[in-house]
Amino acid sequence: MARNRYDVDEELETPFNMANLKNVFVYVGRYKWKMIFSLLLSAVGSIVGLTGPMLVQRAMDVAIPQKNVQLLIQLSCLLAGTILINIGFNAIRTILVAQVGQNIVHDIRKDLFDHLQVLPFSYYDNRPHGKILVRVVHYVNSVSNALSNGILNFIIEIINIIFIIFFMFQVSPPLAAITVAGLPVVIVFILLIKPKQRRAWQSVNNKNSNVNAFVQESIEGARVIESFDREEENDKILDRLLDKRKKSWMGAIYVSNTVWFTTETVSQIVFSLVYIAGAYWFNPMVSFGVLLAMGTYASRFWQPIVNLANIYNDFINAVSYLERIFETMNEPAIIEDKPDAEKLPPIQGSVEFKDVSFGYEPGQMILKHVSFAAKPGESIAIVGPTGAGKTTIVNLISRFYNIENGAVCIDGHSVMDVTIHSLRSQMGIMLQDSFVFSGTIADNIRYGRLDATDEEVEQAAKMLHADEFIRNLPDGYNTIVKERGGGLSQGQKQLLAFARTLLSDPRILVLDEATSSIDTSTEQLVQQGINLLLKDRTSFIIAHRLSTIRDCSRIMYVADGQILESGTHDELMEKQGLYYHLYMSQYRREAVTKQAEV
Numbered sequence: 001m002a003r004n005r006y007d008v009d010e011e012l013e014t015p016f017n018m019a020n021l022k023n024v025f026v027y028v029g030r031y032k033w034k035m036i037f038s039l040l041l042s043a044v045g046s047i048v049g050l051t052g053p054m055l056v057q058r059a060m061d062v063a064i065p066q067k068n069v070q071l072l073i074q075l076s077c078l079l080a081g082t083i084l085i086n087i088g089f090n091a092i093r094t095i096l097v098a099q100v101g102q103n104i105v106h107d108i109r110k111d112l113f114d115h116l117q118v119l120p121f122s123y124y125d126n127r128p129h130g131k132i133l134v135r136v137v138h139y140v141n142s143v144s145n146a147l148s149n150g151i152l153n154f155i156i157e158i159i160n161i162i163f164i165i166f167f168m169f170q171v172s173p174p175l176a177a178i179t180v181a182g183l184p185v186v187i188v189f190i191l192l193i194k195p196k197q198r199r200a201w202q203s204v205n206n207k208n209s210n211v212n213a214f215v216q217e218s219i220e221g222a223r224v225i226e227s228f229d230r231e232e233e234n235d236k237i238l239d240r241l242l243d244k245r246k247k248s249w250m251g252a253i254y255v256s257n258t259v260w261f262t263t264e265t266v267s268q269i270v271f272s273l274v275y276i277a278g279a280y281w282f283n284p285m286v287s288f289g290v291l292l293a294m295g296t297y298a299s300r301f302w303q304p305i306v307n308l309a310n311i312y313n314d315f316i317n318a319v320s321y322l323e324r325i326f327e328t329m330n331e332p333a334i335i336e337d338k339p340d341a342e343k344l345p346p347i348q349g350s351v352e353f354k355d356v357s358f359g360y361e362p363g364q365m366i367l368k369h370v371s372f373a374a375k376p377g378e379s380i381a382i383v384g385p386t387g388a389g390k391t392t393i394v395n396l397i398s399r400f401y402n403i404e405n406g407a408v409c410i411d412g413h414s415v416m417d418v419t420i421h422s423l424r425s426q427m428g429i430m431l432q433d434s435f436v437f438s439g440t441i442a443d444n445i446r447y448g449r450l451d452a453t454d455e456e457v458e459q460a461a462k463m464l465h466a467d468e469f470i471r472n473l474p475d476g477y478n479t480i481v482k483e484r485g486g487g488l489s490q491g492q493k494q495l496l497a498f499a500r501t502l503l504s505d506p507r508i509l510v511l512d513e514a515t516s517s518i519d520t521s522t523e524q525l526v527q528q529g530i531n532l533l534l535k536d537r538t539s540f541i542i543a544h545r546l547s548t549i550r551d552c553s554r555i556m557y558v559a560d561g562q563i564l565e566s567g568t569h570d571e572l573m574e575k576q577g578l579y580y581h582l583y584m585s586q587y588r589r590e591a592v593t594k595q596a597e598v
């Protein structure tokens with residue numbers, strides 16, 4: 001799949017369908033009792049409210065002509081009572097529906113987040129992260145109202161309409177017939193405009209998503225942007241993206257407003273017709289009270305229709321968000337446990353690649369027939385030119401990707417046949433970019449073993465010679481780290497990551513360029529720590545600085561997805577092959593640099 005960019009609209013793979021509608025009702029269904037109760041409150045409130053015009057009619061046609069003050073007072077009290085009941089019930093309903101809306105948002109967002117955590121790396125590789133973020137944060141929020149208030153109001157307005165039709169036909173069947181006659185016009189118009197309206201809102205989402213992706217990328221790359229003085233160019237890009245967003249938004253609003261405009265126009269025409277017909281039939285067929293009541297009913301009939309049109313607009317908008325939300329939720333996890341997956345027993349440490357061929361994209365093989373075996377406790381260094389496939393080899397041991405050709409076995413168990421949790425919980429992986437999470441220094445070290453005591457955290461840091469710099473921080477181990485470790489040097493971040501890995505006590509260890517950011521003097525200290533880390537565990541070390549891997553049990557030279565040489569440092573140096581030349585060229589370079597420094 002081609003990678004999506006911030007300036008390219010994402011294609012919608014699965015438009016909103018019946019299965020998604022079912023999913024929506026699963027979320028809403030969890031709060032059905034609150035919804036039903038709210039519905040009852042609204043129904044009772046609105047029935048009570050609907051008696052109002054009848055009370056007015058009775059006052060106009062009976063109490064006032066007969067000068068019956070007592071009846072007039074009774075009718076006024078009843079009217080005040082209906083208004084109070086309506087207000088009270090509405091207040092309770094508003095609170096309940098707000099709760100339901102927030103609970104639905106909470107549930108969808110949690111499920112979406114849970115699913116994102118098991119999606120394969122390829123999902124993240126193929127789209128800007130801002131486009132993922134906007135779904136979890138913005139889209140979920142935006143569907144809350146449509147799924148709580150929207151659904152409820154939809155049912156309420158339908159009930160309202162049914163009751164109003166009933167009351168209207170009680171009061172004056174011919175005027176009632178005129179009032180409902182405009183309805184089919186509105187329905188036909190809505191059906192005709194629906195596809196255009198849906199496309200318009202999908203486009204708005206795409207443009208929103210693009211803006212989000214660009215802003216997110218710009219925040220992540222703020223340092224690079226400033227160092228390359230790219231602010232002006234980036235402003236222009238954002239301007240273009242905002243412009244496109246504005247245009248698509250205006251287009252969608254325009255389409256949506258035609259629904260509202262048509263409904264309003266038809267309602268006003270019908271409204272006028274009711275008065276014209278009422279005047280035409282005035283006395284004896286239509287009394288003054290009937291005309292007054294019918295005027296109120298006609299406006300009350302069309303108000304729910306206008307409301308329904310607005311609810312419909314919101315719903316079409318929400319559907320375009322739901323499409324994206326469910327698209328992510330329906331994205332297959334790919335890297336998941338087989339139905340009969342077993343728990344990987346405590347790892348002894350033998351690792352074997354059996355004729356493994358692998359590619360990220362179909363038809364593009366990165367690893368070609370790779371076979372090797374590591375015994376428990378061995379440290380295997382993987383070296384070779386950039387893009388050779390070194391990281392890909394170690395990615396497969398942790399099963400970050402599925403292996404379709406050949407097998408990777410740990411203690412004889414194929415990594416494809418064991419549960420991912422049992423595999424990864426026994427592995428330690430340290431990457432070049434040592435990610436530092438929000439929280440304190442101690443939280444970061446404790447990340448892989450939450451039950452570690454403060455003493456254990458400090459012990460791990462001491463062993464990796466990180467204790468000294470940590471104690472020099474303002475609050476020592478309790479210092480809150482800045483976003484992504486800002487305020488710490490690359491080397492310090494890596495020392496933290498080492499301590500984190502040591503504390504989690506993995507059975508198999510992967511160090512991918514893990515010492516690249518540590519300066520030479522610190523490196524000697526860290527090397528002792530690494531030796532500690534490697535002790536009694538099988539480890540795979542990818543290093544460009546060959547001085548760091550001389551003592552490894554075995555060194556594999558990888559190029560073009562194949563292992564071209566394998567042996568100890570001494571064996572490979574004696575062989576004077578690819579490794580020898582790589583080592584010598586690096587050695588000479590370092591010697592020249594050292595001389596220049598002297």
Ligand SMILES: Nc1ncnc2c1ncn2[C@@H]1O[C@H](COP(=O)(O)OP(=O)(O)OP(=O)(O)O)[C@@H](O)[C@H]1O
Nearest residue numbers: 125360361366384385386387388389390391392393
């Ligand atoms: N997620 C990915 N999707 C598609 N191709 C990828 C992906 N990751 C790596 N590749 C490609 O696979 C090849 C091997 O990459 P890999 O990261 O394994 O190389 P490497 O030997 O570790 O390189 P380096 O020393 O530069 O880190 C490269 O051509 C790279 O472009």
